[in-house]
Amino acid sequence: MMAEDQDQLILKLLDGTIDVDERKKLESWMIASDENRKVVERYILLWNASRPDASLHDFQTVEEWKRLSDTLSIARETKTRRLPPTLYLKIAASITLLAIVSFFIFRQLNPGSITVKGNGPITEVLLPDHSKVWLQEGSEIKYRKDFTKEIRAVALTGQAFFDVAKQPEHPFVISTRHAQVTVVGTSFNVNANNKNTCTSIFVVTGKVKIEAVTGSAHSLLLSPGEEGTIDHATETATLQSEPDLNAMAWREHKLVFRKASLQKVVVAVNEYFHADIKIKNDDLLNCRFTSSFDDPTLDEVVNALTIALNLRQVRQPNGTITLDGEGCR
Numbered sequence: 337m338m339a340e341d342q343d344q345l346i347l348k349l350l351d352g353t354i355d356v357d358e359r360k361k362l363e364s365w366m367i368a369s370d371e372n373r374k375v376v377e378r379y380i381l382l383w384n385a386s387r388p389d390a391s392l393h394d395f396q397t398v399e400e401w402k403r404l405s406d407t408l409s410i411a412r413e414t415k416t417r418r419l420p421p422t423l424y425l426k427i428a429a430s431i432t433l434l435a436i437v438s439f440f441i442f443r444q445l446n447p448g449s450i451t452v453k454g455n456g457p458i459t460e461v462l463l464p465d466h467s468k469v470w471l472q473e474g475s476e477i478k479y480r481k482d483f484t485k486e487i488r489a490v491a492l493t494g495q496a497f498f499d500v501a502k503q504p505e506h507p508f509v510i511s512t513r514h515a516q517v518t519v520v521g522t523s524f525n526v527n528a529n530n531k532n533t534c535t536s537i538f539v540v541t542g543k544v545k546i547e548a549v550t551g552s553a554h555s556l557l558l559s560p561g562e563e564g565t566i567d568h569a570t571e572t573a574t575l576q577s578e579p580d581l582n583a584m585a586w587r588e589h590k591l592v593f594r595k596a597s598l599q600k601v602v603v604a605v606n607e608y609f610h611a612d613i614k615i616k617n618d619d620l621l622n623c624r625f626t627s628s629f630d631d632p633t634l635d636e637v638v639n640a641l642t643i644a645l646n647l648r649q650v651r652q653p654n655g656t657i658t659l660d661g662e663g664c665r
Contacts, residue, residue: 342362342365342375345358345361345362345365346362346375346376349362349376362376449478449479449480449481450478450479450480450481450483451476451477451478452469452471452476452477452478453471453474453475453476454471454472454473454474454475454476454494454496455473456473457472457473457586458470458471458472458473458586458587459471459473461477463479463483463488463490463501464483464484465483465484465488465501465503465506465508466501467488467498467499467500467501467508468498468499469490469496469497469498469499470496470497470587471494471495471496472494472495472496472586472587474494475492475493475494475495475496476492476493476494477490477491477492477493477496478490478491479491484506486506487506487507487508487509488503488506488507488508488509489509489511490508490509490510490511491510491511491512492510492511492512492526492528493512493513493528493530494528494529495525495526495527495528495529495586496525496526497523497524497525497526497584497587498510498519498522498523498524498525498526499523500519500522500523500542507519510526511549512526512528512535512549513528513530513549514528514534514535514548514549514566514568514571515528515535515537515546515547515548515549515566516546516547516548516549517537517544517545517546518544518545518546518547519542519543519544519545522539522540522541522542522543522544523539523540523541523542524537524538524539524540524541524542524544524558525537525538525540525583525584525587527583529607532568533567533568533569534565534566534567534568535565535566535568536563536564536565536576536580536583537558537563537564537565538562538563538579538580538583538584539558539559539560539561539562539563540560540561540584541560542560543557543558543559543560544557544558545557545558546558546564546566546573547566547573548566548571548572548573555573556573556574556575558575561579562575562576562579563575563576563579563580563583564576580604581593581594581596582604582608585604585608586607586608589630589631590628590629590630590631591604591605591608591628591629591632591637592628592629593625593626593627593628594626595624595625595626596624596625596626597621597622597623597624597625598615598620598621598622598623598624598625598641598645598659599615599621599622601625601641602614602615602659605634605637605638609634609637611634611655611657612654612655612656612657613638613656613657613658613659614656614657614658614659615658615659615660616658616659616660617660617661617662617663619662619663619664620645620647620659620660620661620663620664622664623645623663623664624664625641625644625645627640627644638657638659641659642659645661645664646661646662647659647660647661648660648661
């Protein structure tokens with residue numbers, strides 16, 4: 337079952353609109369693994385936490401979850417005793433282990449949230465807890481009006497730099513569509529642009545834990561100077577052996593390359609300038625380039641590449657730049 341289908345079925349379970357066929361489909365998915373079951377349990381906890389004014393006894397979710405839980409207990413023929421669903425709901429408001437903040441639920445179930453979009457090259461945002469966020473242009477964060485209660489949860493689309501105020505009693509959790517970052521007090525960069533195949537986190541100070549938003553067992557603890565990624569396809573967390581020197585380029589207005597392959601250079605330049613540079617000859621991909629630029633222009637960087645690697649550049653009316661050459665020896 338696709339992640340989008342899974343989200344829709346869980347949402348229907350939560351608001352009491354799930355039908356018989358849909359419930360059977362969700363049951364089959366949950367029976368497939370304990371991890372799938374845990375995903376639904378986390379959604380229920382978050383649902384309750386996102387509705388602090390609602391009475392626990394008003395939830396249709398309680399009845400729906402009981403039906404689903406009873407069915408699963410029979411199907412799995414297990415004697416394991418589980419907590420009553422009402423107890424799950426009662427502890428949700430005060431639990432500090434609620435580290436999995438679903439990006440999907442955050443977006444769909446919190447109409448009372450505040451949204452801030454990056455309108456300029458860099459937009460600085462001061463959160464209610466005095467944490468600071470610098471948004472790249474076109475990026476967006478969303479947080480609840482009661483942000484400082486229990487868990488400080490933020491949903492991010494795009495790229496941002498966070499300087500988190502230290503409040504150990506209130507964990508700070510950032511969710512993207514594919515990844516989750518949990519911190520106590522630190523500064524770091526999160527790149528969650530949807531066009532990328534992975535979400536990357538570069539830590540400047542402190543420590544952060546990163547994991548897939550679905551609650552995958554793959555997690556990673558990052559220290560200053562380290563970069564970790566969450567692969568969108570495999571949902572695995574990986575420590576990068578060579579951290580991206582340009583993870584902070586958009587904020588520091590610098591580009592740094594140290595024996596970087598032309599392929600990586602082009603990726604960094606395209607992201608920094610929102611450009612469309614293409615490499616025509618695959619023999620050029622591993623050509624190495626070393627240079628640094630302070631507050632550069634696109635022409636400055638492209639011309640430096642052309643001279644250093646003996647390339648030819650062709651510019652199209654639509655802005656595309658094609659680099660070609662004989663390759664490197």
